[in-house]
Amino acid sequence: MVLEEQTPEIKDPQNNDAEAQHHEVQTDVHMDRDFVQTLQYALRKDDETKILELLEEVHAADVADILEVLSSGQRTKLIALIGANFPAEVLAEIEGEAQDDLYEQLPNEQIAEAVTEMETDDAVYVLEELDEEDRAEVLEQLPTDDRVAIEESLSYPEDSAGRLMQRDLFAIPEFWTVGQTIDYLRSDSEDIPDDFYDVFIVDPTHKPIGSLPLSRILRTARETTIADIMRRDIFKIEAVADQEEVAYQFSKYHLISASVVDDAGRLVGVITVDDVVDVIGEEAEEDILALGGVRDESGLNESFIEITRGRFTWLFVNLLTAILASAVIGMFEATIEQMVALAVLMPIVASMGGNAGTQTMTVSVRAIATKELSSSNALRVLVREFTAAGVNGTVLAVVSGLVAWFWFDSLMLGGVFAAAMIFNMVVAGLCGLLIPMGLYKMEIDPAISSSVFVTTITDVVGFFAFLGMAALFLL
Amino acid sequence: MVLEEQTPEIKDPQNNDAEAQHHEVQTDVHMDRDFVQTLQYALRKDDETKILELLEEVHAADVADILEVLSSGQRTKLIALIGANFPAEVLAEIEGEAQDDLYEQLPNEQIAEAVTEMETDDAVYVLEELDEEDRAEVLEQLPTDDRVAIEESLSYPEDSAGRLMQRDLFAIPEFWTVGQTIDYLRSDSEDIPDDFYDVFIVDPTHKPIGSLPLSRILRTARETTIADIMRRDIFKIEAVADQEEVAYQFSKYHLISASVVDDAGRLVGVITVDDVVDVIGEEAEEDILALGGVRDESGLNESFIEITRGRFTWLFVNLLTAILASAVIGMFEATIEQMVALAVLMPIVASMGGNAGTQTMTVSVRAIATKELSSSNALRVLVREFTAAGVNGTVLAVVSGLVAWFWFDSLMLGGVFAAAMIFNMVVAGLCGLLIPMGLYKMEIDPAISSSVFVTTITDVVGFFAFLGMAALFLL
Numbered sequence: 001m002v003l004e005e006q007t008p009e010i011k012d013p014q015n016n017d018a019e020a021q022h023h024e025v026q027t028d029v030h031m032d033r034d035f036v037q038t039l040q041y042a043l044r045k046d047d048e049t050k051i052l053e054l055l056e057e058v059h060a061a062d063v064a065d066i067l068e069v070l071s072s073g074q075r076t077k078l079i080a081l082i083g084a085n086f087p088a089e090v091l092a093e094i095e096g097e098a099q100d101d102l103y104e105q106l107p108n109e110q111i112a113e114a115v116t117e118m119e120t121d122d123a124v125y126v127l128e129e130l131d132e133e134d135r136a137e138v139l140e141q142l143p144t145d146d147r148v149a150i151e152e153s154l155s156y157p158e159d160s161a162g163r164l165m166q167r168d169l170f171a172i173p174e175f176w177t178v179g180q181t182i183d184y185l186r187s188d189s190e191d192i193p194d195d196f197y198d199v200f201i202v203d204p205t206h207k208p209i210g211s212l213p214l215s216r217i218l219r220t221a222r223e224t225t226i227a228d229i230m231r232r233d234i235f236k237i238e239a240v241a242d243q244e245e246v247a248y249q250f251s252k253y254h255l256i257s258a259s260v261v262d263d264a265g266r267l268v269g270v271i272t273v274d275d276v277v278d279v280i281g282e283e284a285e286e287d288i289l290a291l292g293g294v295r296d297e298s299g300l301n302e303s304f305i306e307i308t309r310g311r312f313t314w315l316f317v318n319l320l321t322a323i324l325a326s327a328v329i330g331m332f333e334a335t336i337e338q339m340v341a342l343a344v345l346m347p348i349v350a351s352m353g354g355n356a357g358t359q360t361m362t363v364s365v366r367a368i369a370t371k372e373l374s375s376s377n378a379l380r381v382l383v384r385e386f387t388a389a390g391v392n393g394t395v396l397a398v399v400s401g402l403v404a405w406f407w408f409d410s411l412m413l414g415g416v417f418a419a420a421m422i423f424n425m426v427v428a429g430l431c432g433l434l435i436p437m438g439l440y441k442m443e444i445d446p447a448i449s450s451s452v453f454v455t456t457i458t459d460v461v462g463f464f465a466f467l468g469m470a471a472l473f474l475l
Numbered sequence: 476m477v478l479e480e481q482t483p484e485i486k487d488p489q490n491n492d493a494e495a496q497h498h499e500v501q502t503d504v505h506m507d508r509d510f511v512q513t514l515q516y517a518l519r520k521d522d523e524t525k526i527l528e529l530l531e532e533v534h535a536a537d538v539a540d541i542l543e544v545l546s547s548g549q550r551t552k553l554i555a556l557i558g559a560n561f562p563a564e565v566l567a568e569i570e571g572e573a574q575d576d577l578y579e580q581l582p583n584e585q586i587a588e589a590v591t592e593m594e595t596d597d598a599v600y601v602l603e604e605l606d607e608e609d610r611a612e613v614l615e616q617l618p619t620d621d622r623v624a625i626e627e628s629l630s631y632p633e634d635s636a637g638r639l640m641q642r643d644l645f646a647i648p649e650f651w652t653v654g655q656t657i658d659y660l661r662s663d664s665e666d667i668p669d670d671f672y673d674v675f676i677v678d679p680t681h682k683p684i685g686s687l688p689l690s691r692i693l694r695t696a697r698e699t700t701i702a703d704i705m706r707r708d709i710f711k712i713e714a715v716a717d718q719e720e721v722a723y724q725f726s727k728y729h730l731i732s733a734s735v736v737d738d739a740g741r742l743v744g745v746i747t748v749d750d751v752v753d754v755i756g757e758e759a760e761e762d763i764l765a766l767g768g769v770r771d772e773s774g775l776n777e778s779f780i781e782i783t784r785g786r787f788t789w790l791f792v793n794l795l796t797a798i799l800a801s802a803v804i805g806m807f808e809a810t811i812e813q814m815v816a817l818a819v820l821m822p823i824v825a826s827m828g829g830n831a832g833t834q835t836m837t838v839s840v841r842a843i844a845t846k847e848l849s850s851s852n853a854l855r856v857l858v859r860e861f862t863a864a865g866v867n868g869t870v871l872a873v874v875s876g877l878v879a880w881f882w883f884d885s886l887m888l889g890g891v892f893a894a895a896m897i898f899n900m901v902v903a904g905l906c907g908l909l910i911p912m913g914l915y916k917m918e919i920d921p922a923i924s925s926s927v928f929v930t931t932i933t934d935v936v937g938f939f940a941f942l943g944m945a946a947l948f949l950l
Contacts, residue, residue, distance in 0.1 A: 028846065033849070033850050033851055036851040037851075059728060061727045061728055061729075065846075065847075068847065069849065069851045069852045070852075071855055182693055185690075185693045185694045186693075186694055186695070186696065188694070192694070194690075195688045195690050195691070196690050197672050197689075197690075197731075213670050214672075214689040214690055214693060215660075215669075215670050215671050215672075215689055216670070217693065218657055218660045218661075218689060218692065218693065219660045219661055219663070219667070220661070221661065250752065251752045251753065251756055252536045253534060253536055254536075254749050254752075255749070256672075256748075256749060273731075273748050273749055273752060274729050274730070274731055274748055276752065277725065277726045277729075277748060277751065277752060277755060278726065280752060280755050280756060280759070281726055281755060281759070281845075284755075284756070284759030284760075284762075284763065285759075285841060285845075287759075287763060288759070288762060288763050288766065288837060288841055289837060289838065289841065291763065291766065291767065291837070292766065292833055292834055292836070292837025292838070293830055293833060293834050293837070294834045294837055294838055304859055304862065304863065307859060307860070307863045308862075308863040308866050308867055311831070311834050311863060311867055312867050312870070312871075314830065314834065315827065315830055315831060315834075315867055315871055316871065318826065318827065318830045319823070319827060319871055319874065319875060322822065322823040322826040322827065323823065323875075323878065325822060325823075325826075326819050326820060326822060326823055329818060329819045329822070330819045330882075333815045333816075333818075333819065336811070336815050336818050337812070337815045340808045340811050340812045340818075341808075342818075343804060343808075343811050343815075343818035343821075344801050344804045344805045344808065345801060346818075346822075347797065347800060347801060347804070347821075347822055347825065347934070347938075348794070348797040348798065348800075348801055350822065351793065351797040351800075351934075352790065352793065352794060352797065355768055355789065355790055355793045356786070356790060358767055358768060359767055359768050359769045359786050359789065359790075361767070362763060362764060362766070362767025362768070362769055363764065363767070363769055366760060366763055366764065370756075370760075371503065371540075372540075372543065374508070374544065375508050376508055376511040376512075376544045377544045377545075380546055384779055384782060385782070387779065387783075388779065388782045388783040388786060391783050392783060392786055392787050392790055395787070396787075396790055396791065396794055399794065400794060400798075403798065407805075459822070459826075463822075
């Protein structure tokens with residue numbers, strides 16, 4: 001189901017002229033302050049009719065966004081007010097704290113009813129988020145075939161192809177003709193999914209042997225045999241494959257849909273590109289947050305406890321590494337006492353190293369995720385990053401050295417400062433590449449753990465190189 | 476065109492058992508060191524036949540990746556060797572430095588020939604990367620209708636829907652019947668694109684008024700009129716809309732394809748979800764790199780000069796802000812001289828603030844990009860982030876204060892240290908949210924510019940608060 005009761009028009013956001021107001025149905029209403037305020041007003045007035053009227057024209061995805069924007073109290077009230085009239089599709093769209101709240105508040109019978117209407121992948125999305133007990137209760141209330149399909153999907157690992165796939169698909173034997181296929185489609189059989197893009201061709205053991213885009217069936221004469229026109233070169237995805245891998249393949253090979261097979265190679269489902277769009281978004285989001293030191297579950301729409309907890313670990317680890325760097329400074333207390341200028345300049349050395357390291361690290365983490373960095377080109381990339389760090393380090397160190405020289409009227413101080421900076425930036429460039437690669441080899445997610453190592457090293461090396469050289473040459 | 480001459484199988488990467496080796500065609504060969512080495516060996520031997528044989532079974536996307544993995548010299552040699560046999564589809568897949576090299580090395584006639592075979596969006600991808608002169612030459616050699624279509628696409632702004640769209644589409648009037656539509660499709664007319672998913676219905680002025688998924692046409696009786704079964708609720712995208720907005724809409728509303736309209740509302744093209752997959756990847760990539768202080772054009776596969784230049788600006792800006800923070804320290808030279816412990820501890824205060832700020836900033840930048848953060852929930856989010864920063868700041872400050880107390884045997888120093896840390900982390904939490912929001916309001920990309928501001932503020936505030944309080948209370 002692609003679209004429901006709406007005719008929105010996507011405008012250039014820079015060009016909000018009067019014409020842009022003529023949507024028959026508003027999209028992105030959750031971004032529209034007036035709409036949200038009208039809704040909140042109706043909520044305060046307990047005006048159920050008004051609320052239902054407001055939400056009626058709104059896409060389920062926007063209703064979900066609105067629930068996420070509301071405060072926890074407003075949300076609870078809204079759900080309680082419209083209760084049994086709550087639009088079922090919203091259950092598959094909602095995220096974060098609002099999702100927990102909604103599933104908790106709605107009776108399990110209503111959830112079961114909503115799930116029955118959904119495609120397998122959406123149903124799985126809802127059921128994965130329920131706790132054990134509620135999940136069992138909801139599953140119990142589903143029609144047997146839905147329950148079996150969903151239970152089988154849930155038996156695959158989290159974030160696997162098996163959970164992403166849609167189980168309703170249209171598969172035919174290769175000896176059928178185009179005419180037979182079209183007639184079967186017109187027969188209105190229960191087995192045919194609502195909308196689909198490719199027909200799969202299976203052998204007698206239900207292994208996929210080909211596929212056919214619908215446009216090709218439409219454009220071929222009725223008497224043609226499927227075997228003569230089908231594509232034999234189909235993509236098969238193992239149901240246990242990780243969703244990140246699935247997304248990578250779809251995006252790289254421009255797939256529209258791909259067949260999913262079980263251990264025995266039998267066709268068990270189909271993944272279409274629209275499901276993958278969400279995965280690509282999720283995976284990029286995970287990397288962005290991880291690089292920023294934020295656990296995935298502590299975004300803006302999570303509960304206060306999740307947010308606080310999701311940030312704490314990283315801050316605590318950072319405190320330990322910061323103390324380590326301070327201990328290095330502590331080794332040179334006597335040196336600093338003799339020359340306070342060192343205390344003034346040392347954060348610059350550490351900071352420049354940290355930034356140079358973060359740059360290389362960010363590029364490397366992404367290159368590993370997108371498979372642009374491999375053992376075939378690692379050495380060449382290393383040389384290039386090393387040289388780039390060296391060139392930038394040298395130019396910036398000369399500038400900084402001059403500043404330090406004039407500021408503290410000491411050529412030697414300027415020289416030591418510049419030398420320490422070049423050294424630290426080159427080390428940073430190398431660490432920024434080698435640490436993510438090393439973590440990846442050890443099967444640790446480089447996005448999550450690289451920056452602790454990189455910044456710790458650039459701090460420690462920066463302080464040690466600068467203060468150490470100062471102790472040697474300046475005093 | 477989704478697949479060509481291959482039957483790959485996507486495996487769970489954790490589960491590389493023997494069975495996984497039975498691909499009929501290898502995918503991801505650019506990650507396979509043996510394959511790349513065999514190719515490099517053939518290249519050294521000038522063995523054209525072997526190279527063509529090796530590459531024959533490889534998907535164009537993988538050939539592009541291999542070119543990106545090779546050194547510039549190897550790449551030039553490879554392109555020269557296989558020359559006229561160079562697979563045309565690779566032109567639309569290649570990126571970075573390899574893309575520049577390839578387009579430069581191939582004669583314009585060969586590029587023109589390849590472009591003629593492509594869909595409009597791929598053709599536009601190639602032509603946008605050529606310099607003025609080559610582009611004019613290639614355009615000149617295209618068949619008139621291709622040229623007009625591509626020139627019109629190129630007339631839309633970079634990164635707009637107009638450049639993403641496919642111009643070949645299948646549009647019919649609403650009074651046609653299903654049978655008429657199918658017969659027309661079978662007529663093998665030149666106007667019908669190879670593969671498509673939706674049929675568009677247009678009024679006499681060529682404005683889109685409905686759409687029909689092919690599966691629905693196939694499942695309906697021949698005599699039914701299109702007007703009776705078409706969906707009237709179609710998504711229209713303005714050709715000038717930004718691709719980021721397009722990607723957001725596709726992903727939010729689970730679209731498969733959407734019609735693109737010109738100023739006058741006439742149907743000019745169609746965007747399908749597979750094109751959007753690339754955009755989502757690109758946009759996330761841009762944000763990740765920007766947050767890491769890397770300009771988009773300086774990834775691993777760019778030339779040395781691009782890499783060095785793409786990192787320099789950020790490092791230079793960072794140097795200036797680091798000097799600013801040092802100037803703050805410089806104001807307290809006398810204080811530090813009297814109590815060197817301050818120099819040891821001050822980087823911890825700045826670092827903890829920097830990390831807390833980066834966390835909130837990362838979350839905020841993403842929430843703005845995904846439209847989860849709006850004026851409707853800004854205040855509530857602000858209070859929550861403020862409280863979370865306060866709680867984490869307090870817990871960690873107490874720990875740090877105790878460490879400082881025992882380390883330097885001064886309760887007062889521990890107290891000042893803890894107080895400065897709490898203050899800086901709360902400021903960091905607020906800045907992490909308010910700065911991205913402010914930049915967004917001023918129409919500046921928050922991903923690119925937020926972190927300079929956030930880290931500058933946390934450094935300056937951290938040093939000033941800690942050293943200032945120390946000067947007041949400790950001396």
